[in-house]
Amino acid sequence: MNSFARRVLDWYDAHGRKNLPWHIDRTPYRVWISEVMLQQTQVATVIPYFERFTARFPNAATLAQAEIDEVLALWTGLGYYARARNLHDAAKRIVESHGSELPADLAALMALPGIGRSTAGAILASAFEIRAPILDGNVKRLLARFHAVAGYPGSTATAKQLWQRAESHMPDERVRDYTQALMDLGALVCTRSKPSCTACPLASDCIAYARDAVTEFPHPRPKRHMPVRRTRMWLLTDELGRCLLERRPLNGLWGGLWNPIERQLDDDVNQVLGSLGLQRRSNVEPMTEFRHTFTHFHLDVEPVRVHVYGSGAQVADGEQRRWYGPGANEPIGLSRVAERLLAMISP
Numbered sequence: 001m002n003s004f005a006r007r008v009l010d011w012y013d014a015h016g017r018k019n020l021p022w023h024i025d026r027t028p029y030r031v032w033i034s035e036v037m038l039q040q041t042q043v044a045t046v047i048p049y050f051e052r053f054t055a056r057f058p059n060a061a062t063l064a065q066a067e068i069d070e071v072l073a074l075w076t077g078l079g080y081y082a083r084a085r086n087l088h089d090a091a092k093r094i095v096e097s098h099g100s101e102l103p104a105d106l107a108a109l110m111a112l113p114g115i116g117r118s119t120a121g122a123i124l125a126s127a128f129e130i131r132a133p134i135l136d137g138n139v140k141r142l143l144a145r146f147h148a149v150a151g152y153p154g155s156t157a158t159a160k161q162l163w164q165r166a167e168s169h170m171p172d173e174r175v176r177d178y179t180q181a182l183m184d185l186g187a188l189v190c191t192r193s194k195p196s197c198t199a200c201p202l203a204s205d206c207i208a209y210a211r212d213a214v215t216e217f218p219h220p221r222p223k224r225h226m227p228v229r230r231t232r233m234w235l236l237t238d239e240l241g242r243c244l245l246e247r248r249p250l251n252g253l254w255g256g257l258w259n260p261i262e263r264q265l266d267d268d269v270n271q272v273l274g275s276l277g278l279q280r281r282s283n284v285e286p287m288t289e290f291r292h293t294f295t296h297f298h299l300d301v302e303p304v305r306v307h308v309y310g311s312g313a314q315v316a317d318g319e320q321r322r323w324y325g326p327g328a329n330e331p332i333g334l335s336r337v338a339e340r341l342l343a344m345i346s347p
Helices: 003-015 028-037 043-056 060-065 068-075 082-097 106-110 117-128 137-147 156-169 175-188 269-276 336-345
Strands: 228-237 243-247 258-263 290-293 298-309 321-324
Touching (some): 043 068, 060 082, 106 117, 117 175, 258 336
16 A cells, blocks of 8 residues: 555544444435535534435435435535435436446446546445545545645646546555545645645645645646626515515526526516516515625625515416425425525515
């Protein structure tokens, strides 16, 4: 075993996390769910979502049979909702093409929605003990510092170097523990800010540490201008205090989630209500605007509230529109913005 891997494993034996929920009753399915949830999300945040999700969907078959609304409802608040839609789609393919079991093959895993090379490697190593490197955010940071790899890790050239480094350190034994050890070392010691270099088993050979330049690696994403978009959302509430929601298209922003009615900024209240077959029973009530930030842009949301009469044939509960509010028991997926808006009008 190479020196790098041995030191990482020795550290893991003494300090690593060994009792995370997906380590208990470990199955390829549970490993897959955890790895997808952990994409761009911290362990502490993921744990309660993982436990609720796997309690409701204990295997690929139950997930494949579920309605997308229930899947998204259990994901609400975790963010990056494409992950939930991809899990649902992938579960269907696993049932149809792989006998309801995740394939123990890199190419077959990467052919499933939402599984890239690093996630596939983590599944192979953690679930099947098959030698496969990973390169999640924590490992990118650790290797960039250890080898002083210049460049933004998201660029093709830099990622290629980091993958080569990851492969070179991969041991032939204890690949499951080694994979978890790398993730733990990056998350607990080689942190983004204020890393604990004196507690790191790799410090003696870390080039960035030797140069007193640890915080300079990895190089940041090149700065770019974040455009600002504006939208108006109509909080249309009926006599029962329910708010009218619309389902977003499956593809695109908030895909498959439910939001209050969103229309063009220049649409007035009569246009909006007329298109829905509703009648106004109050004046328009402008509410406090707020900004919601996505990865690539800022969205300024202008909420307006109107009390309305009637449910209207065009807005009866269905696939695209529904009344939602007090007493609603059926789980649906709400965007973070929708949750905030509904909280603004809750009694």
